[in-house]
Amino acid sequence: DSGVTQTPKHLITATGQRVTLRCSPRSGDLSVYWYQQSLDQGLQFLIQYYNGEERAKGNILERFSAQQFPDLHSELNLSSLELGDSALYFCASSVEAGTGYEKLFFGSGTQLSVL
Amino acid sequence: DAKTTQPNSMESNEEEPVHLPCNHSTISGTDYIHWYRQLPSQGPEYVIHGLTSNVNNRMASLAIAEDRKSSTLILHRATLRDAAVYYCILRNNNAGNMLTFGGGTRLMVKP
Numbered sequence: 001d002s003g004v005t006q007t008p009k010h011l012i013t014a015t016g017q018r019v020t021l022r023c024s025p026r027s028g029d030l031s032v033y034w035y036q037q038s039l040d041q042g043l044q045f046l047i048q049y050y051n052g053e054e055r056a057k058g059n060i061l062e063r064f065s066a067q068q069f070p071d072l073h074s075e076l077n078l079s080s081l082e083l084g085d086s087a088l089y090f091c092a093s094s095v096e097a098g099t100g101y102e103k104l105f106f107g108s109g110t111q112l113s114v115l
Numbered sequence: 116d117a118k119t120t121q122p123n124s125m126e127s128n129e130e131e132p133v134h135l136p137c138n139h140s141t142i143s144g145t146d147y148i149h150w151y152r153q154l155p156s157q158g159p160e161y162v163i164h165g166l167t168s169n170v171n172n173r174m175a176s177l178a179i180a181e182d183r184k185s186s187t188l189i190l191h192r193a194t195l196r197d198a199a200v201y202y203c204i205l206r207n208n209n210a211g212n213m214l215t216f217g218g219g220t221r222l223m224v225k226p
Binding site for chain 1: 145146147151153157158159160161164166202206207208209212213214215216217218
């Protein structure tokens with residue numbers, strides 16, 4: 001158990017809909033990272049938050065947004081869903097903003113299926 | 116970002132040592148070498164990391180070449196539970212630097 005909690009584990013929805021994925025980081029971790037894993041693209045970094053502020057942005061679509069709340073949990077919002085958004089979404093956390101030596105701890109993911 | 120090159124797949128027998136290679140010829144002086152693995156249907160899991168010296172922990176050993184242009188993850192006795200995709204990742208010391216995953220090496224362990 002990594003200590004990172006993601007809910008829900010599975011989500012099935014239709015095209016055009018909007019969903020929210022939730023992540024609770026490990027106790028004491030200030031940084032949260034979101035990743036998308038699809039069969040053809042592998043693990044892709046989406047966005048990072050540190051102590052409530054956006055810290056780094058990767059290949060995140062404009063239809064997607066995220067935020068980190070004062071209690072440090074994070075939510076990833078996906079809107080106007082398309083079939084291609086079907087993927088595993090992982091959240092990870094770390095203590096600091098992203099120094100070269102620190103470890104990331106990953107949750108078990110949310111499997112999103114868009115039908 | 117400095118890139119890494121790993122074989123797509125490797126096979127090992129159970130209870131034998133496994134050496135997983137990684138080439139990173141454009142590594143910079145401040146890049147840490149990280150290894151993560153992803154077991155089937157799970158999130159990635161930290162294995163080990165190092166900067167210049169060889170490192171050991173309860174999961175594995177990391178051997179880093181003297182010129183740091185390559186490294187090897189060593190699993191001393193492979194078990195069936197070690198079957199996973201292993202990712203070699205360079206991580207800079209700049210704040211906000213996330214993990215950038217490549218294709219990794221799929222390790223298959225035969226009983």
